[in-house]
Amino acid sequence: MPILHPIFIVIFLFLAVASYWEIFRLEKKQSIFIWITALLIIIAVGFRINVGADYPVYKMLFSGFALYTTYGDVLDKALFRPNTEEIEWIFVLINKLVFDFGFPFYIVTLVMAIITVTLKFTTIYKNVAYPTLALMFYFMPIMFFEDSGQMRQGLGIAVCVASFKFIKERNLFMFLLCMYIALGFHKTAIVFLPAYWIVKIPLNSKRIFWILIFAVLSSPFELYRLGGEFFASLSPQDISGAYTGYLDDRYYGTQVETGLNDIVKLFFIAILIRYDKKGCEQVLWYEYMRNLAVFGMALFYFFRSNEIFAVRLPGAYMFFVTMFCLSNLVYAVPERARQFLYLGFMAYFVAMFFYFGSGNGHRGGFTIDRYDNALW
Template sequence: MFLLCMYIALGFHKTSIVFLPAYWLVKIPLNSKRIFWVLILALLSSPFELYRLGGDLFSAIAPDDLSGAYTGYVDDRYYGTEVETGLNDIVKLFFIGILIKYDKEACEEVLWYEYMRNLAVTGLALFYFFRSNEIFAVRLPGAYMFFVTMFCMTNIVYATRDRARQILYIGFMTYLVAMFFYFGKGNGDKGSFTKDRYTNALW
């Protein structure tokens, strides 16, 4: 069933292949300390651009259109540059802090939270690992980053109590509304995700 879902996802966008390891990633035992060190190592490795070393390997194991897209974006003129430091980093730091601080409470209160948390941490780690290349840092972690906001943050709000829950709820709703307008007016139009222009490989 997982492979069937992956096949359908590939019809929407080829980069969804990066989600294939999710089936095994969810089973890795993590806690607050391990999350912290995984993200620190991903951030420290970013300046070395280690993803360049995987170009030949990726070409050998992936279809030509996928490997060609990967190697083509490594030094892309417009998107092959480093992600700009700004509001995006501040938001991610808040998310990381919340994930680490409330990990134990969420694991105790929410069934299967560990699975969603592992996928969220993978997305954050991929973002920092590929930070030197904008297109990779945005596209490749995308399927995992979804779990940060739509699953982990909402479940942490549920798992917390009293004042902490109120603050996290207001913060999350503020972020959600801001992202709705930002994406809809900016990236939605630019990426042809509007109702009249969107197409994919299946339909």
């Protein structure tokens, strides 16, 4: 059976030990654990060679940006002026600068890994009581899909997550600046724009339940088809074009398959509803995190009839489900419940480690027999 490369085994084991030590021995967060994990992930993700679902496409675009794109084209894209660029401007700029300075493509992935890991990890550390547990949720398996696969969206999500600081401070200007930067990495960041106001909606367990029930029941009606005109009236043309282009895509425009992912989400939802009051009482800013997490879940079920929308559009919101809410609830609940949740989550991580390694991990090149790194 295919198994993930030793670099990923080391990260997994380190986070497993560090999370246990942080939660049940030290009972407080440790920045050294964050730094060690960040370094290992930057090495594993940043220096990888021909690894990741979208790697061949990104590598092909690397020289294309440099040969067929000017800095004037990048500026036009950044200012929303008419242009022929189809890829977001900050991503293009990074590629062009690296190419023009004569560096190989893995420097692009290294720069992207440094940016996304720094933004995500610092935000997690500031807002989560036990950040190593949150990083385990990130590592297994979000890191492989976002920051080692759909890298542009991973960067966009990183900026959206970092903007949580300005959501808490109610600093609208800085939040909108973050949204502009996030759009420079991936156009799906536009979906996170309402987050500034969503956090203020008063919710409780009953309201969370009915919001998600409505999202599930509305899915067959495909109400999201009405969004094409809405995006066309508010967004740059490439955003509305991407939205309408995926409405009936023959590959991605199909319904999300029912399976293990649904069972896991139901458990996560049950935990969020069961311990909502504890989270609000014990964790600072938990109501904000929870609102974003609930909205992400609702988006997933609302768009369930279209796979690309269900997976891509809730991305930044879904980050708050596991990395922020579930990890903080382990801190908020009593000791016995804490042990129960931790054991349940660790069982999930172990199962996901082998399940992912033998499936998408092998196909993406993350296994022992296929993974390659520029450092060895």
